[in-house]
Amino acid sequence: MSGLVISQLNISHGAIRAVNDLSFTVQPGQLAAVIGSNGAGKTTLLRTLSGLKSAHSGSVEWNGESILRKKPEDLVRSGIVHVSDGKSVIPELTVKENLALGGIWRKDKKDVALATEEAIDLFPRLGERLQQSADTLSGGERQMLAIGRALIARPKLLLLDEPSLGLAPLVIDQIFQAIKSLRDRHNLTVVLVEQNAMGALRIADIGIIINLGKLVASGPAHELIDNPSLRAAYLGY
């Protein structure tokens, strides 16, 4: 089966079961919002999808192939790119070097140059700051840089961990719109982890709501938005 298929996934941190019997599917080209409050297990899930953390049991397939037990550096090469939480840039490097990291393993240098141009077109503020060290960037700019770097790897499955965290509403809008337009233009499959439920569900095709590691609800994003009981309990608006 194509797309991302997660079945009966269990992930532990020592004695803590952070993800508990979780199953859901994301079709190719879909944008899936994974919603949950603090400690729901969202980061743990993404870290397992990108190979940083091993699972306890269950299976994860991407386009029919099991991706558990693979290393992050190999998964990147097969198109699974993770933008980790906390604005994952390297502050000691310049903006340009951070972007270059995204394509460092790729052989097709022409396309790396093209992808870099596209990333700068998407986030023009990066283009104005190429020679600056990344630690001079604002939080929003860092998030743009982290996403820009991921794009240069030409991802097929993009994993985003709370890109809106700590950003002003206007910047959040900008980032979410960028994510949506990427999905539309490149037929990217996206797993967007968010606490900002409303913002994420508005651009998503499907939503997956988890709490304490367990699936609470999943379905088309607009249905979740309109569901009154979910609203009160999990979506927080």
Added chain:
Amino acid sequence: MGRLLNTILIGVSGGSIYSLMALALVLVWRSTRVVNFAQAGQAILSTYIGYVVITHTDNYWIAFPVALVAGALAGALIDILMVRTLMKRAHSGPVAGIAPVIATLGLLGLIRAVVGMIWGGDLRQFKLPVSNHGFTFGHNTIPFAPINLLIVVTTVVVMLIFSLIFQRTNLGLSLRASAYQPEIARLAGIRVDLTRTIGWAFAGAAGAVAGMLVTPTNYLSPNSLDLLLVSGFVAAVIGGLESLVGAAVGGLILGISLALVLEYVSSSLAFPVAFVVLIAVLLFKPSGLIGAKRTRHA
């Protein structure tokens, strides 16, 4: 005036070697966060290998690259066989920080013992690759000799090559990214384990160059480079432990101060001065004179 200038020149020559040793320590520190005491052992082993080549070929210039490659290989092997495993086994708890350091200390003892078993403890001497008679200007002969020039030039070349690699190549970018943020580096597709091993290999090569440069004006024995390890540490700490420039500047500061004290105060002070400089830097500027930039916390 001439005396001061001559002293500084000699200091630059000595400091160059400290810089190379500091560079070796900084490369390992940056790539794996390990203070590598075994570096003195790696350097002595490489230099003995150079010595064997010299006794067979009578040619320093063949021995030099052989020692350099041997140093690089030894560095890579130590990382692959020991440090990597150690970091995986002892990754948390109170031993995590100290275990690799203690292991390198053990390795230093081991390498020295093995070198002693193979080549014995007697002091050996290299044939000089170039003269150690000072340059002559008219009637004046200065202490700075062709051998010192060789030391300084080689060091400058090594430093330039390393900074080109670090600043201008993808390998350098991988090395820096893996040193600063290994997890982000992995997510960007960099093979961090391999990159670290390359860092160890570079460090081993730099240490071998230091050993091959210092030994012609000295003698060779299983622990003849121990003092150089201390000076290298001092230089690395003065330079802030993180940067190539720091290692270079730290070595020069130490080399020149030592030369000045030897010349103007007393030659018996050489050893304490290194420690006085070290403690002074730690007291007044613990991050080193060329410390890493503070990052903005957004």
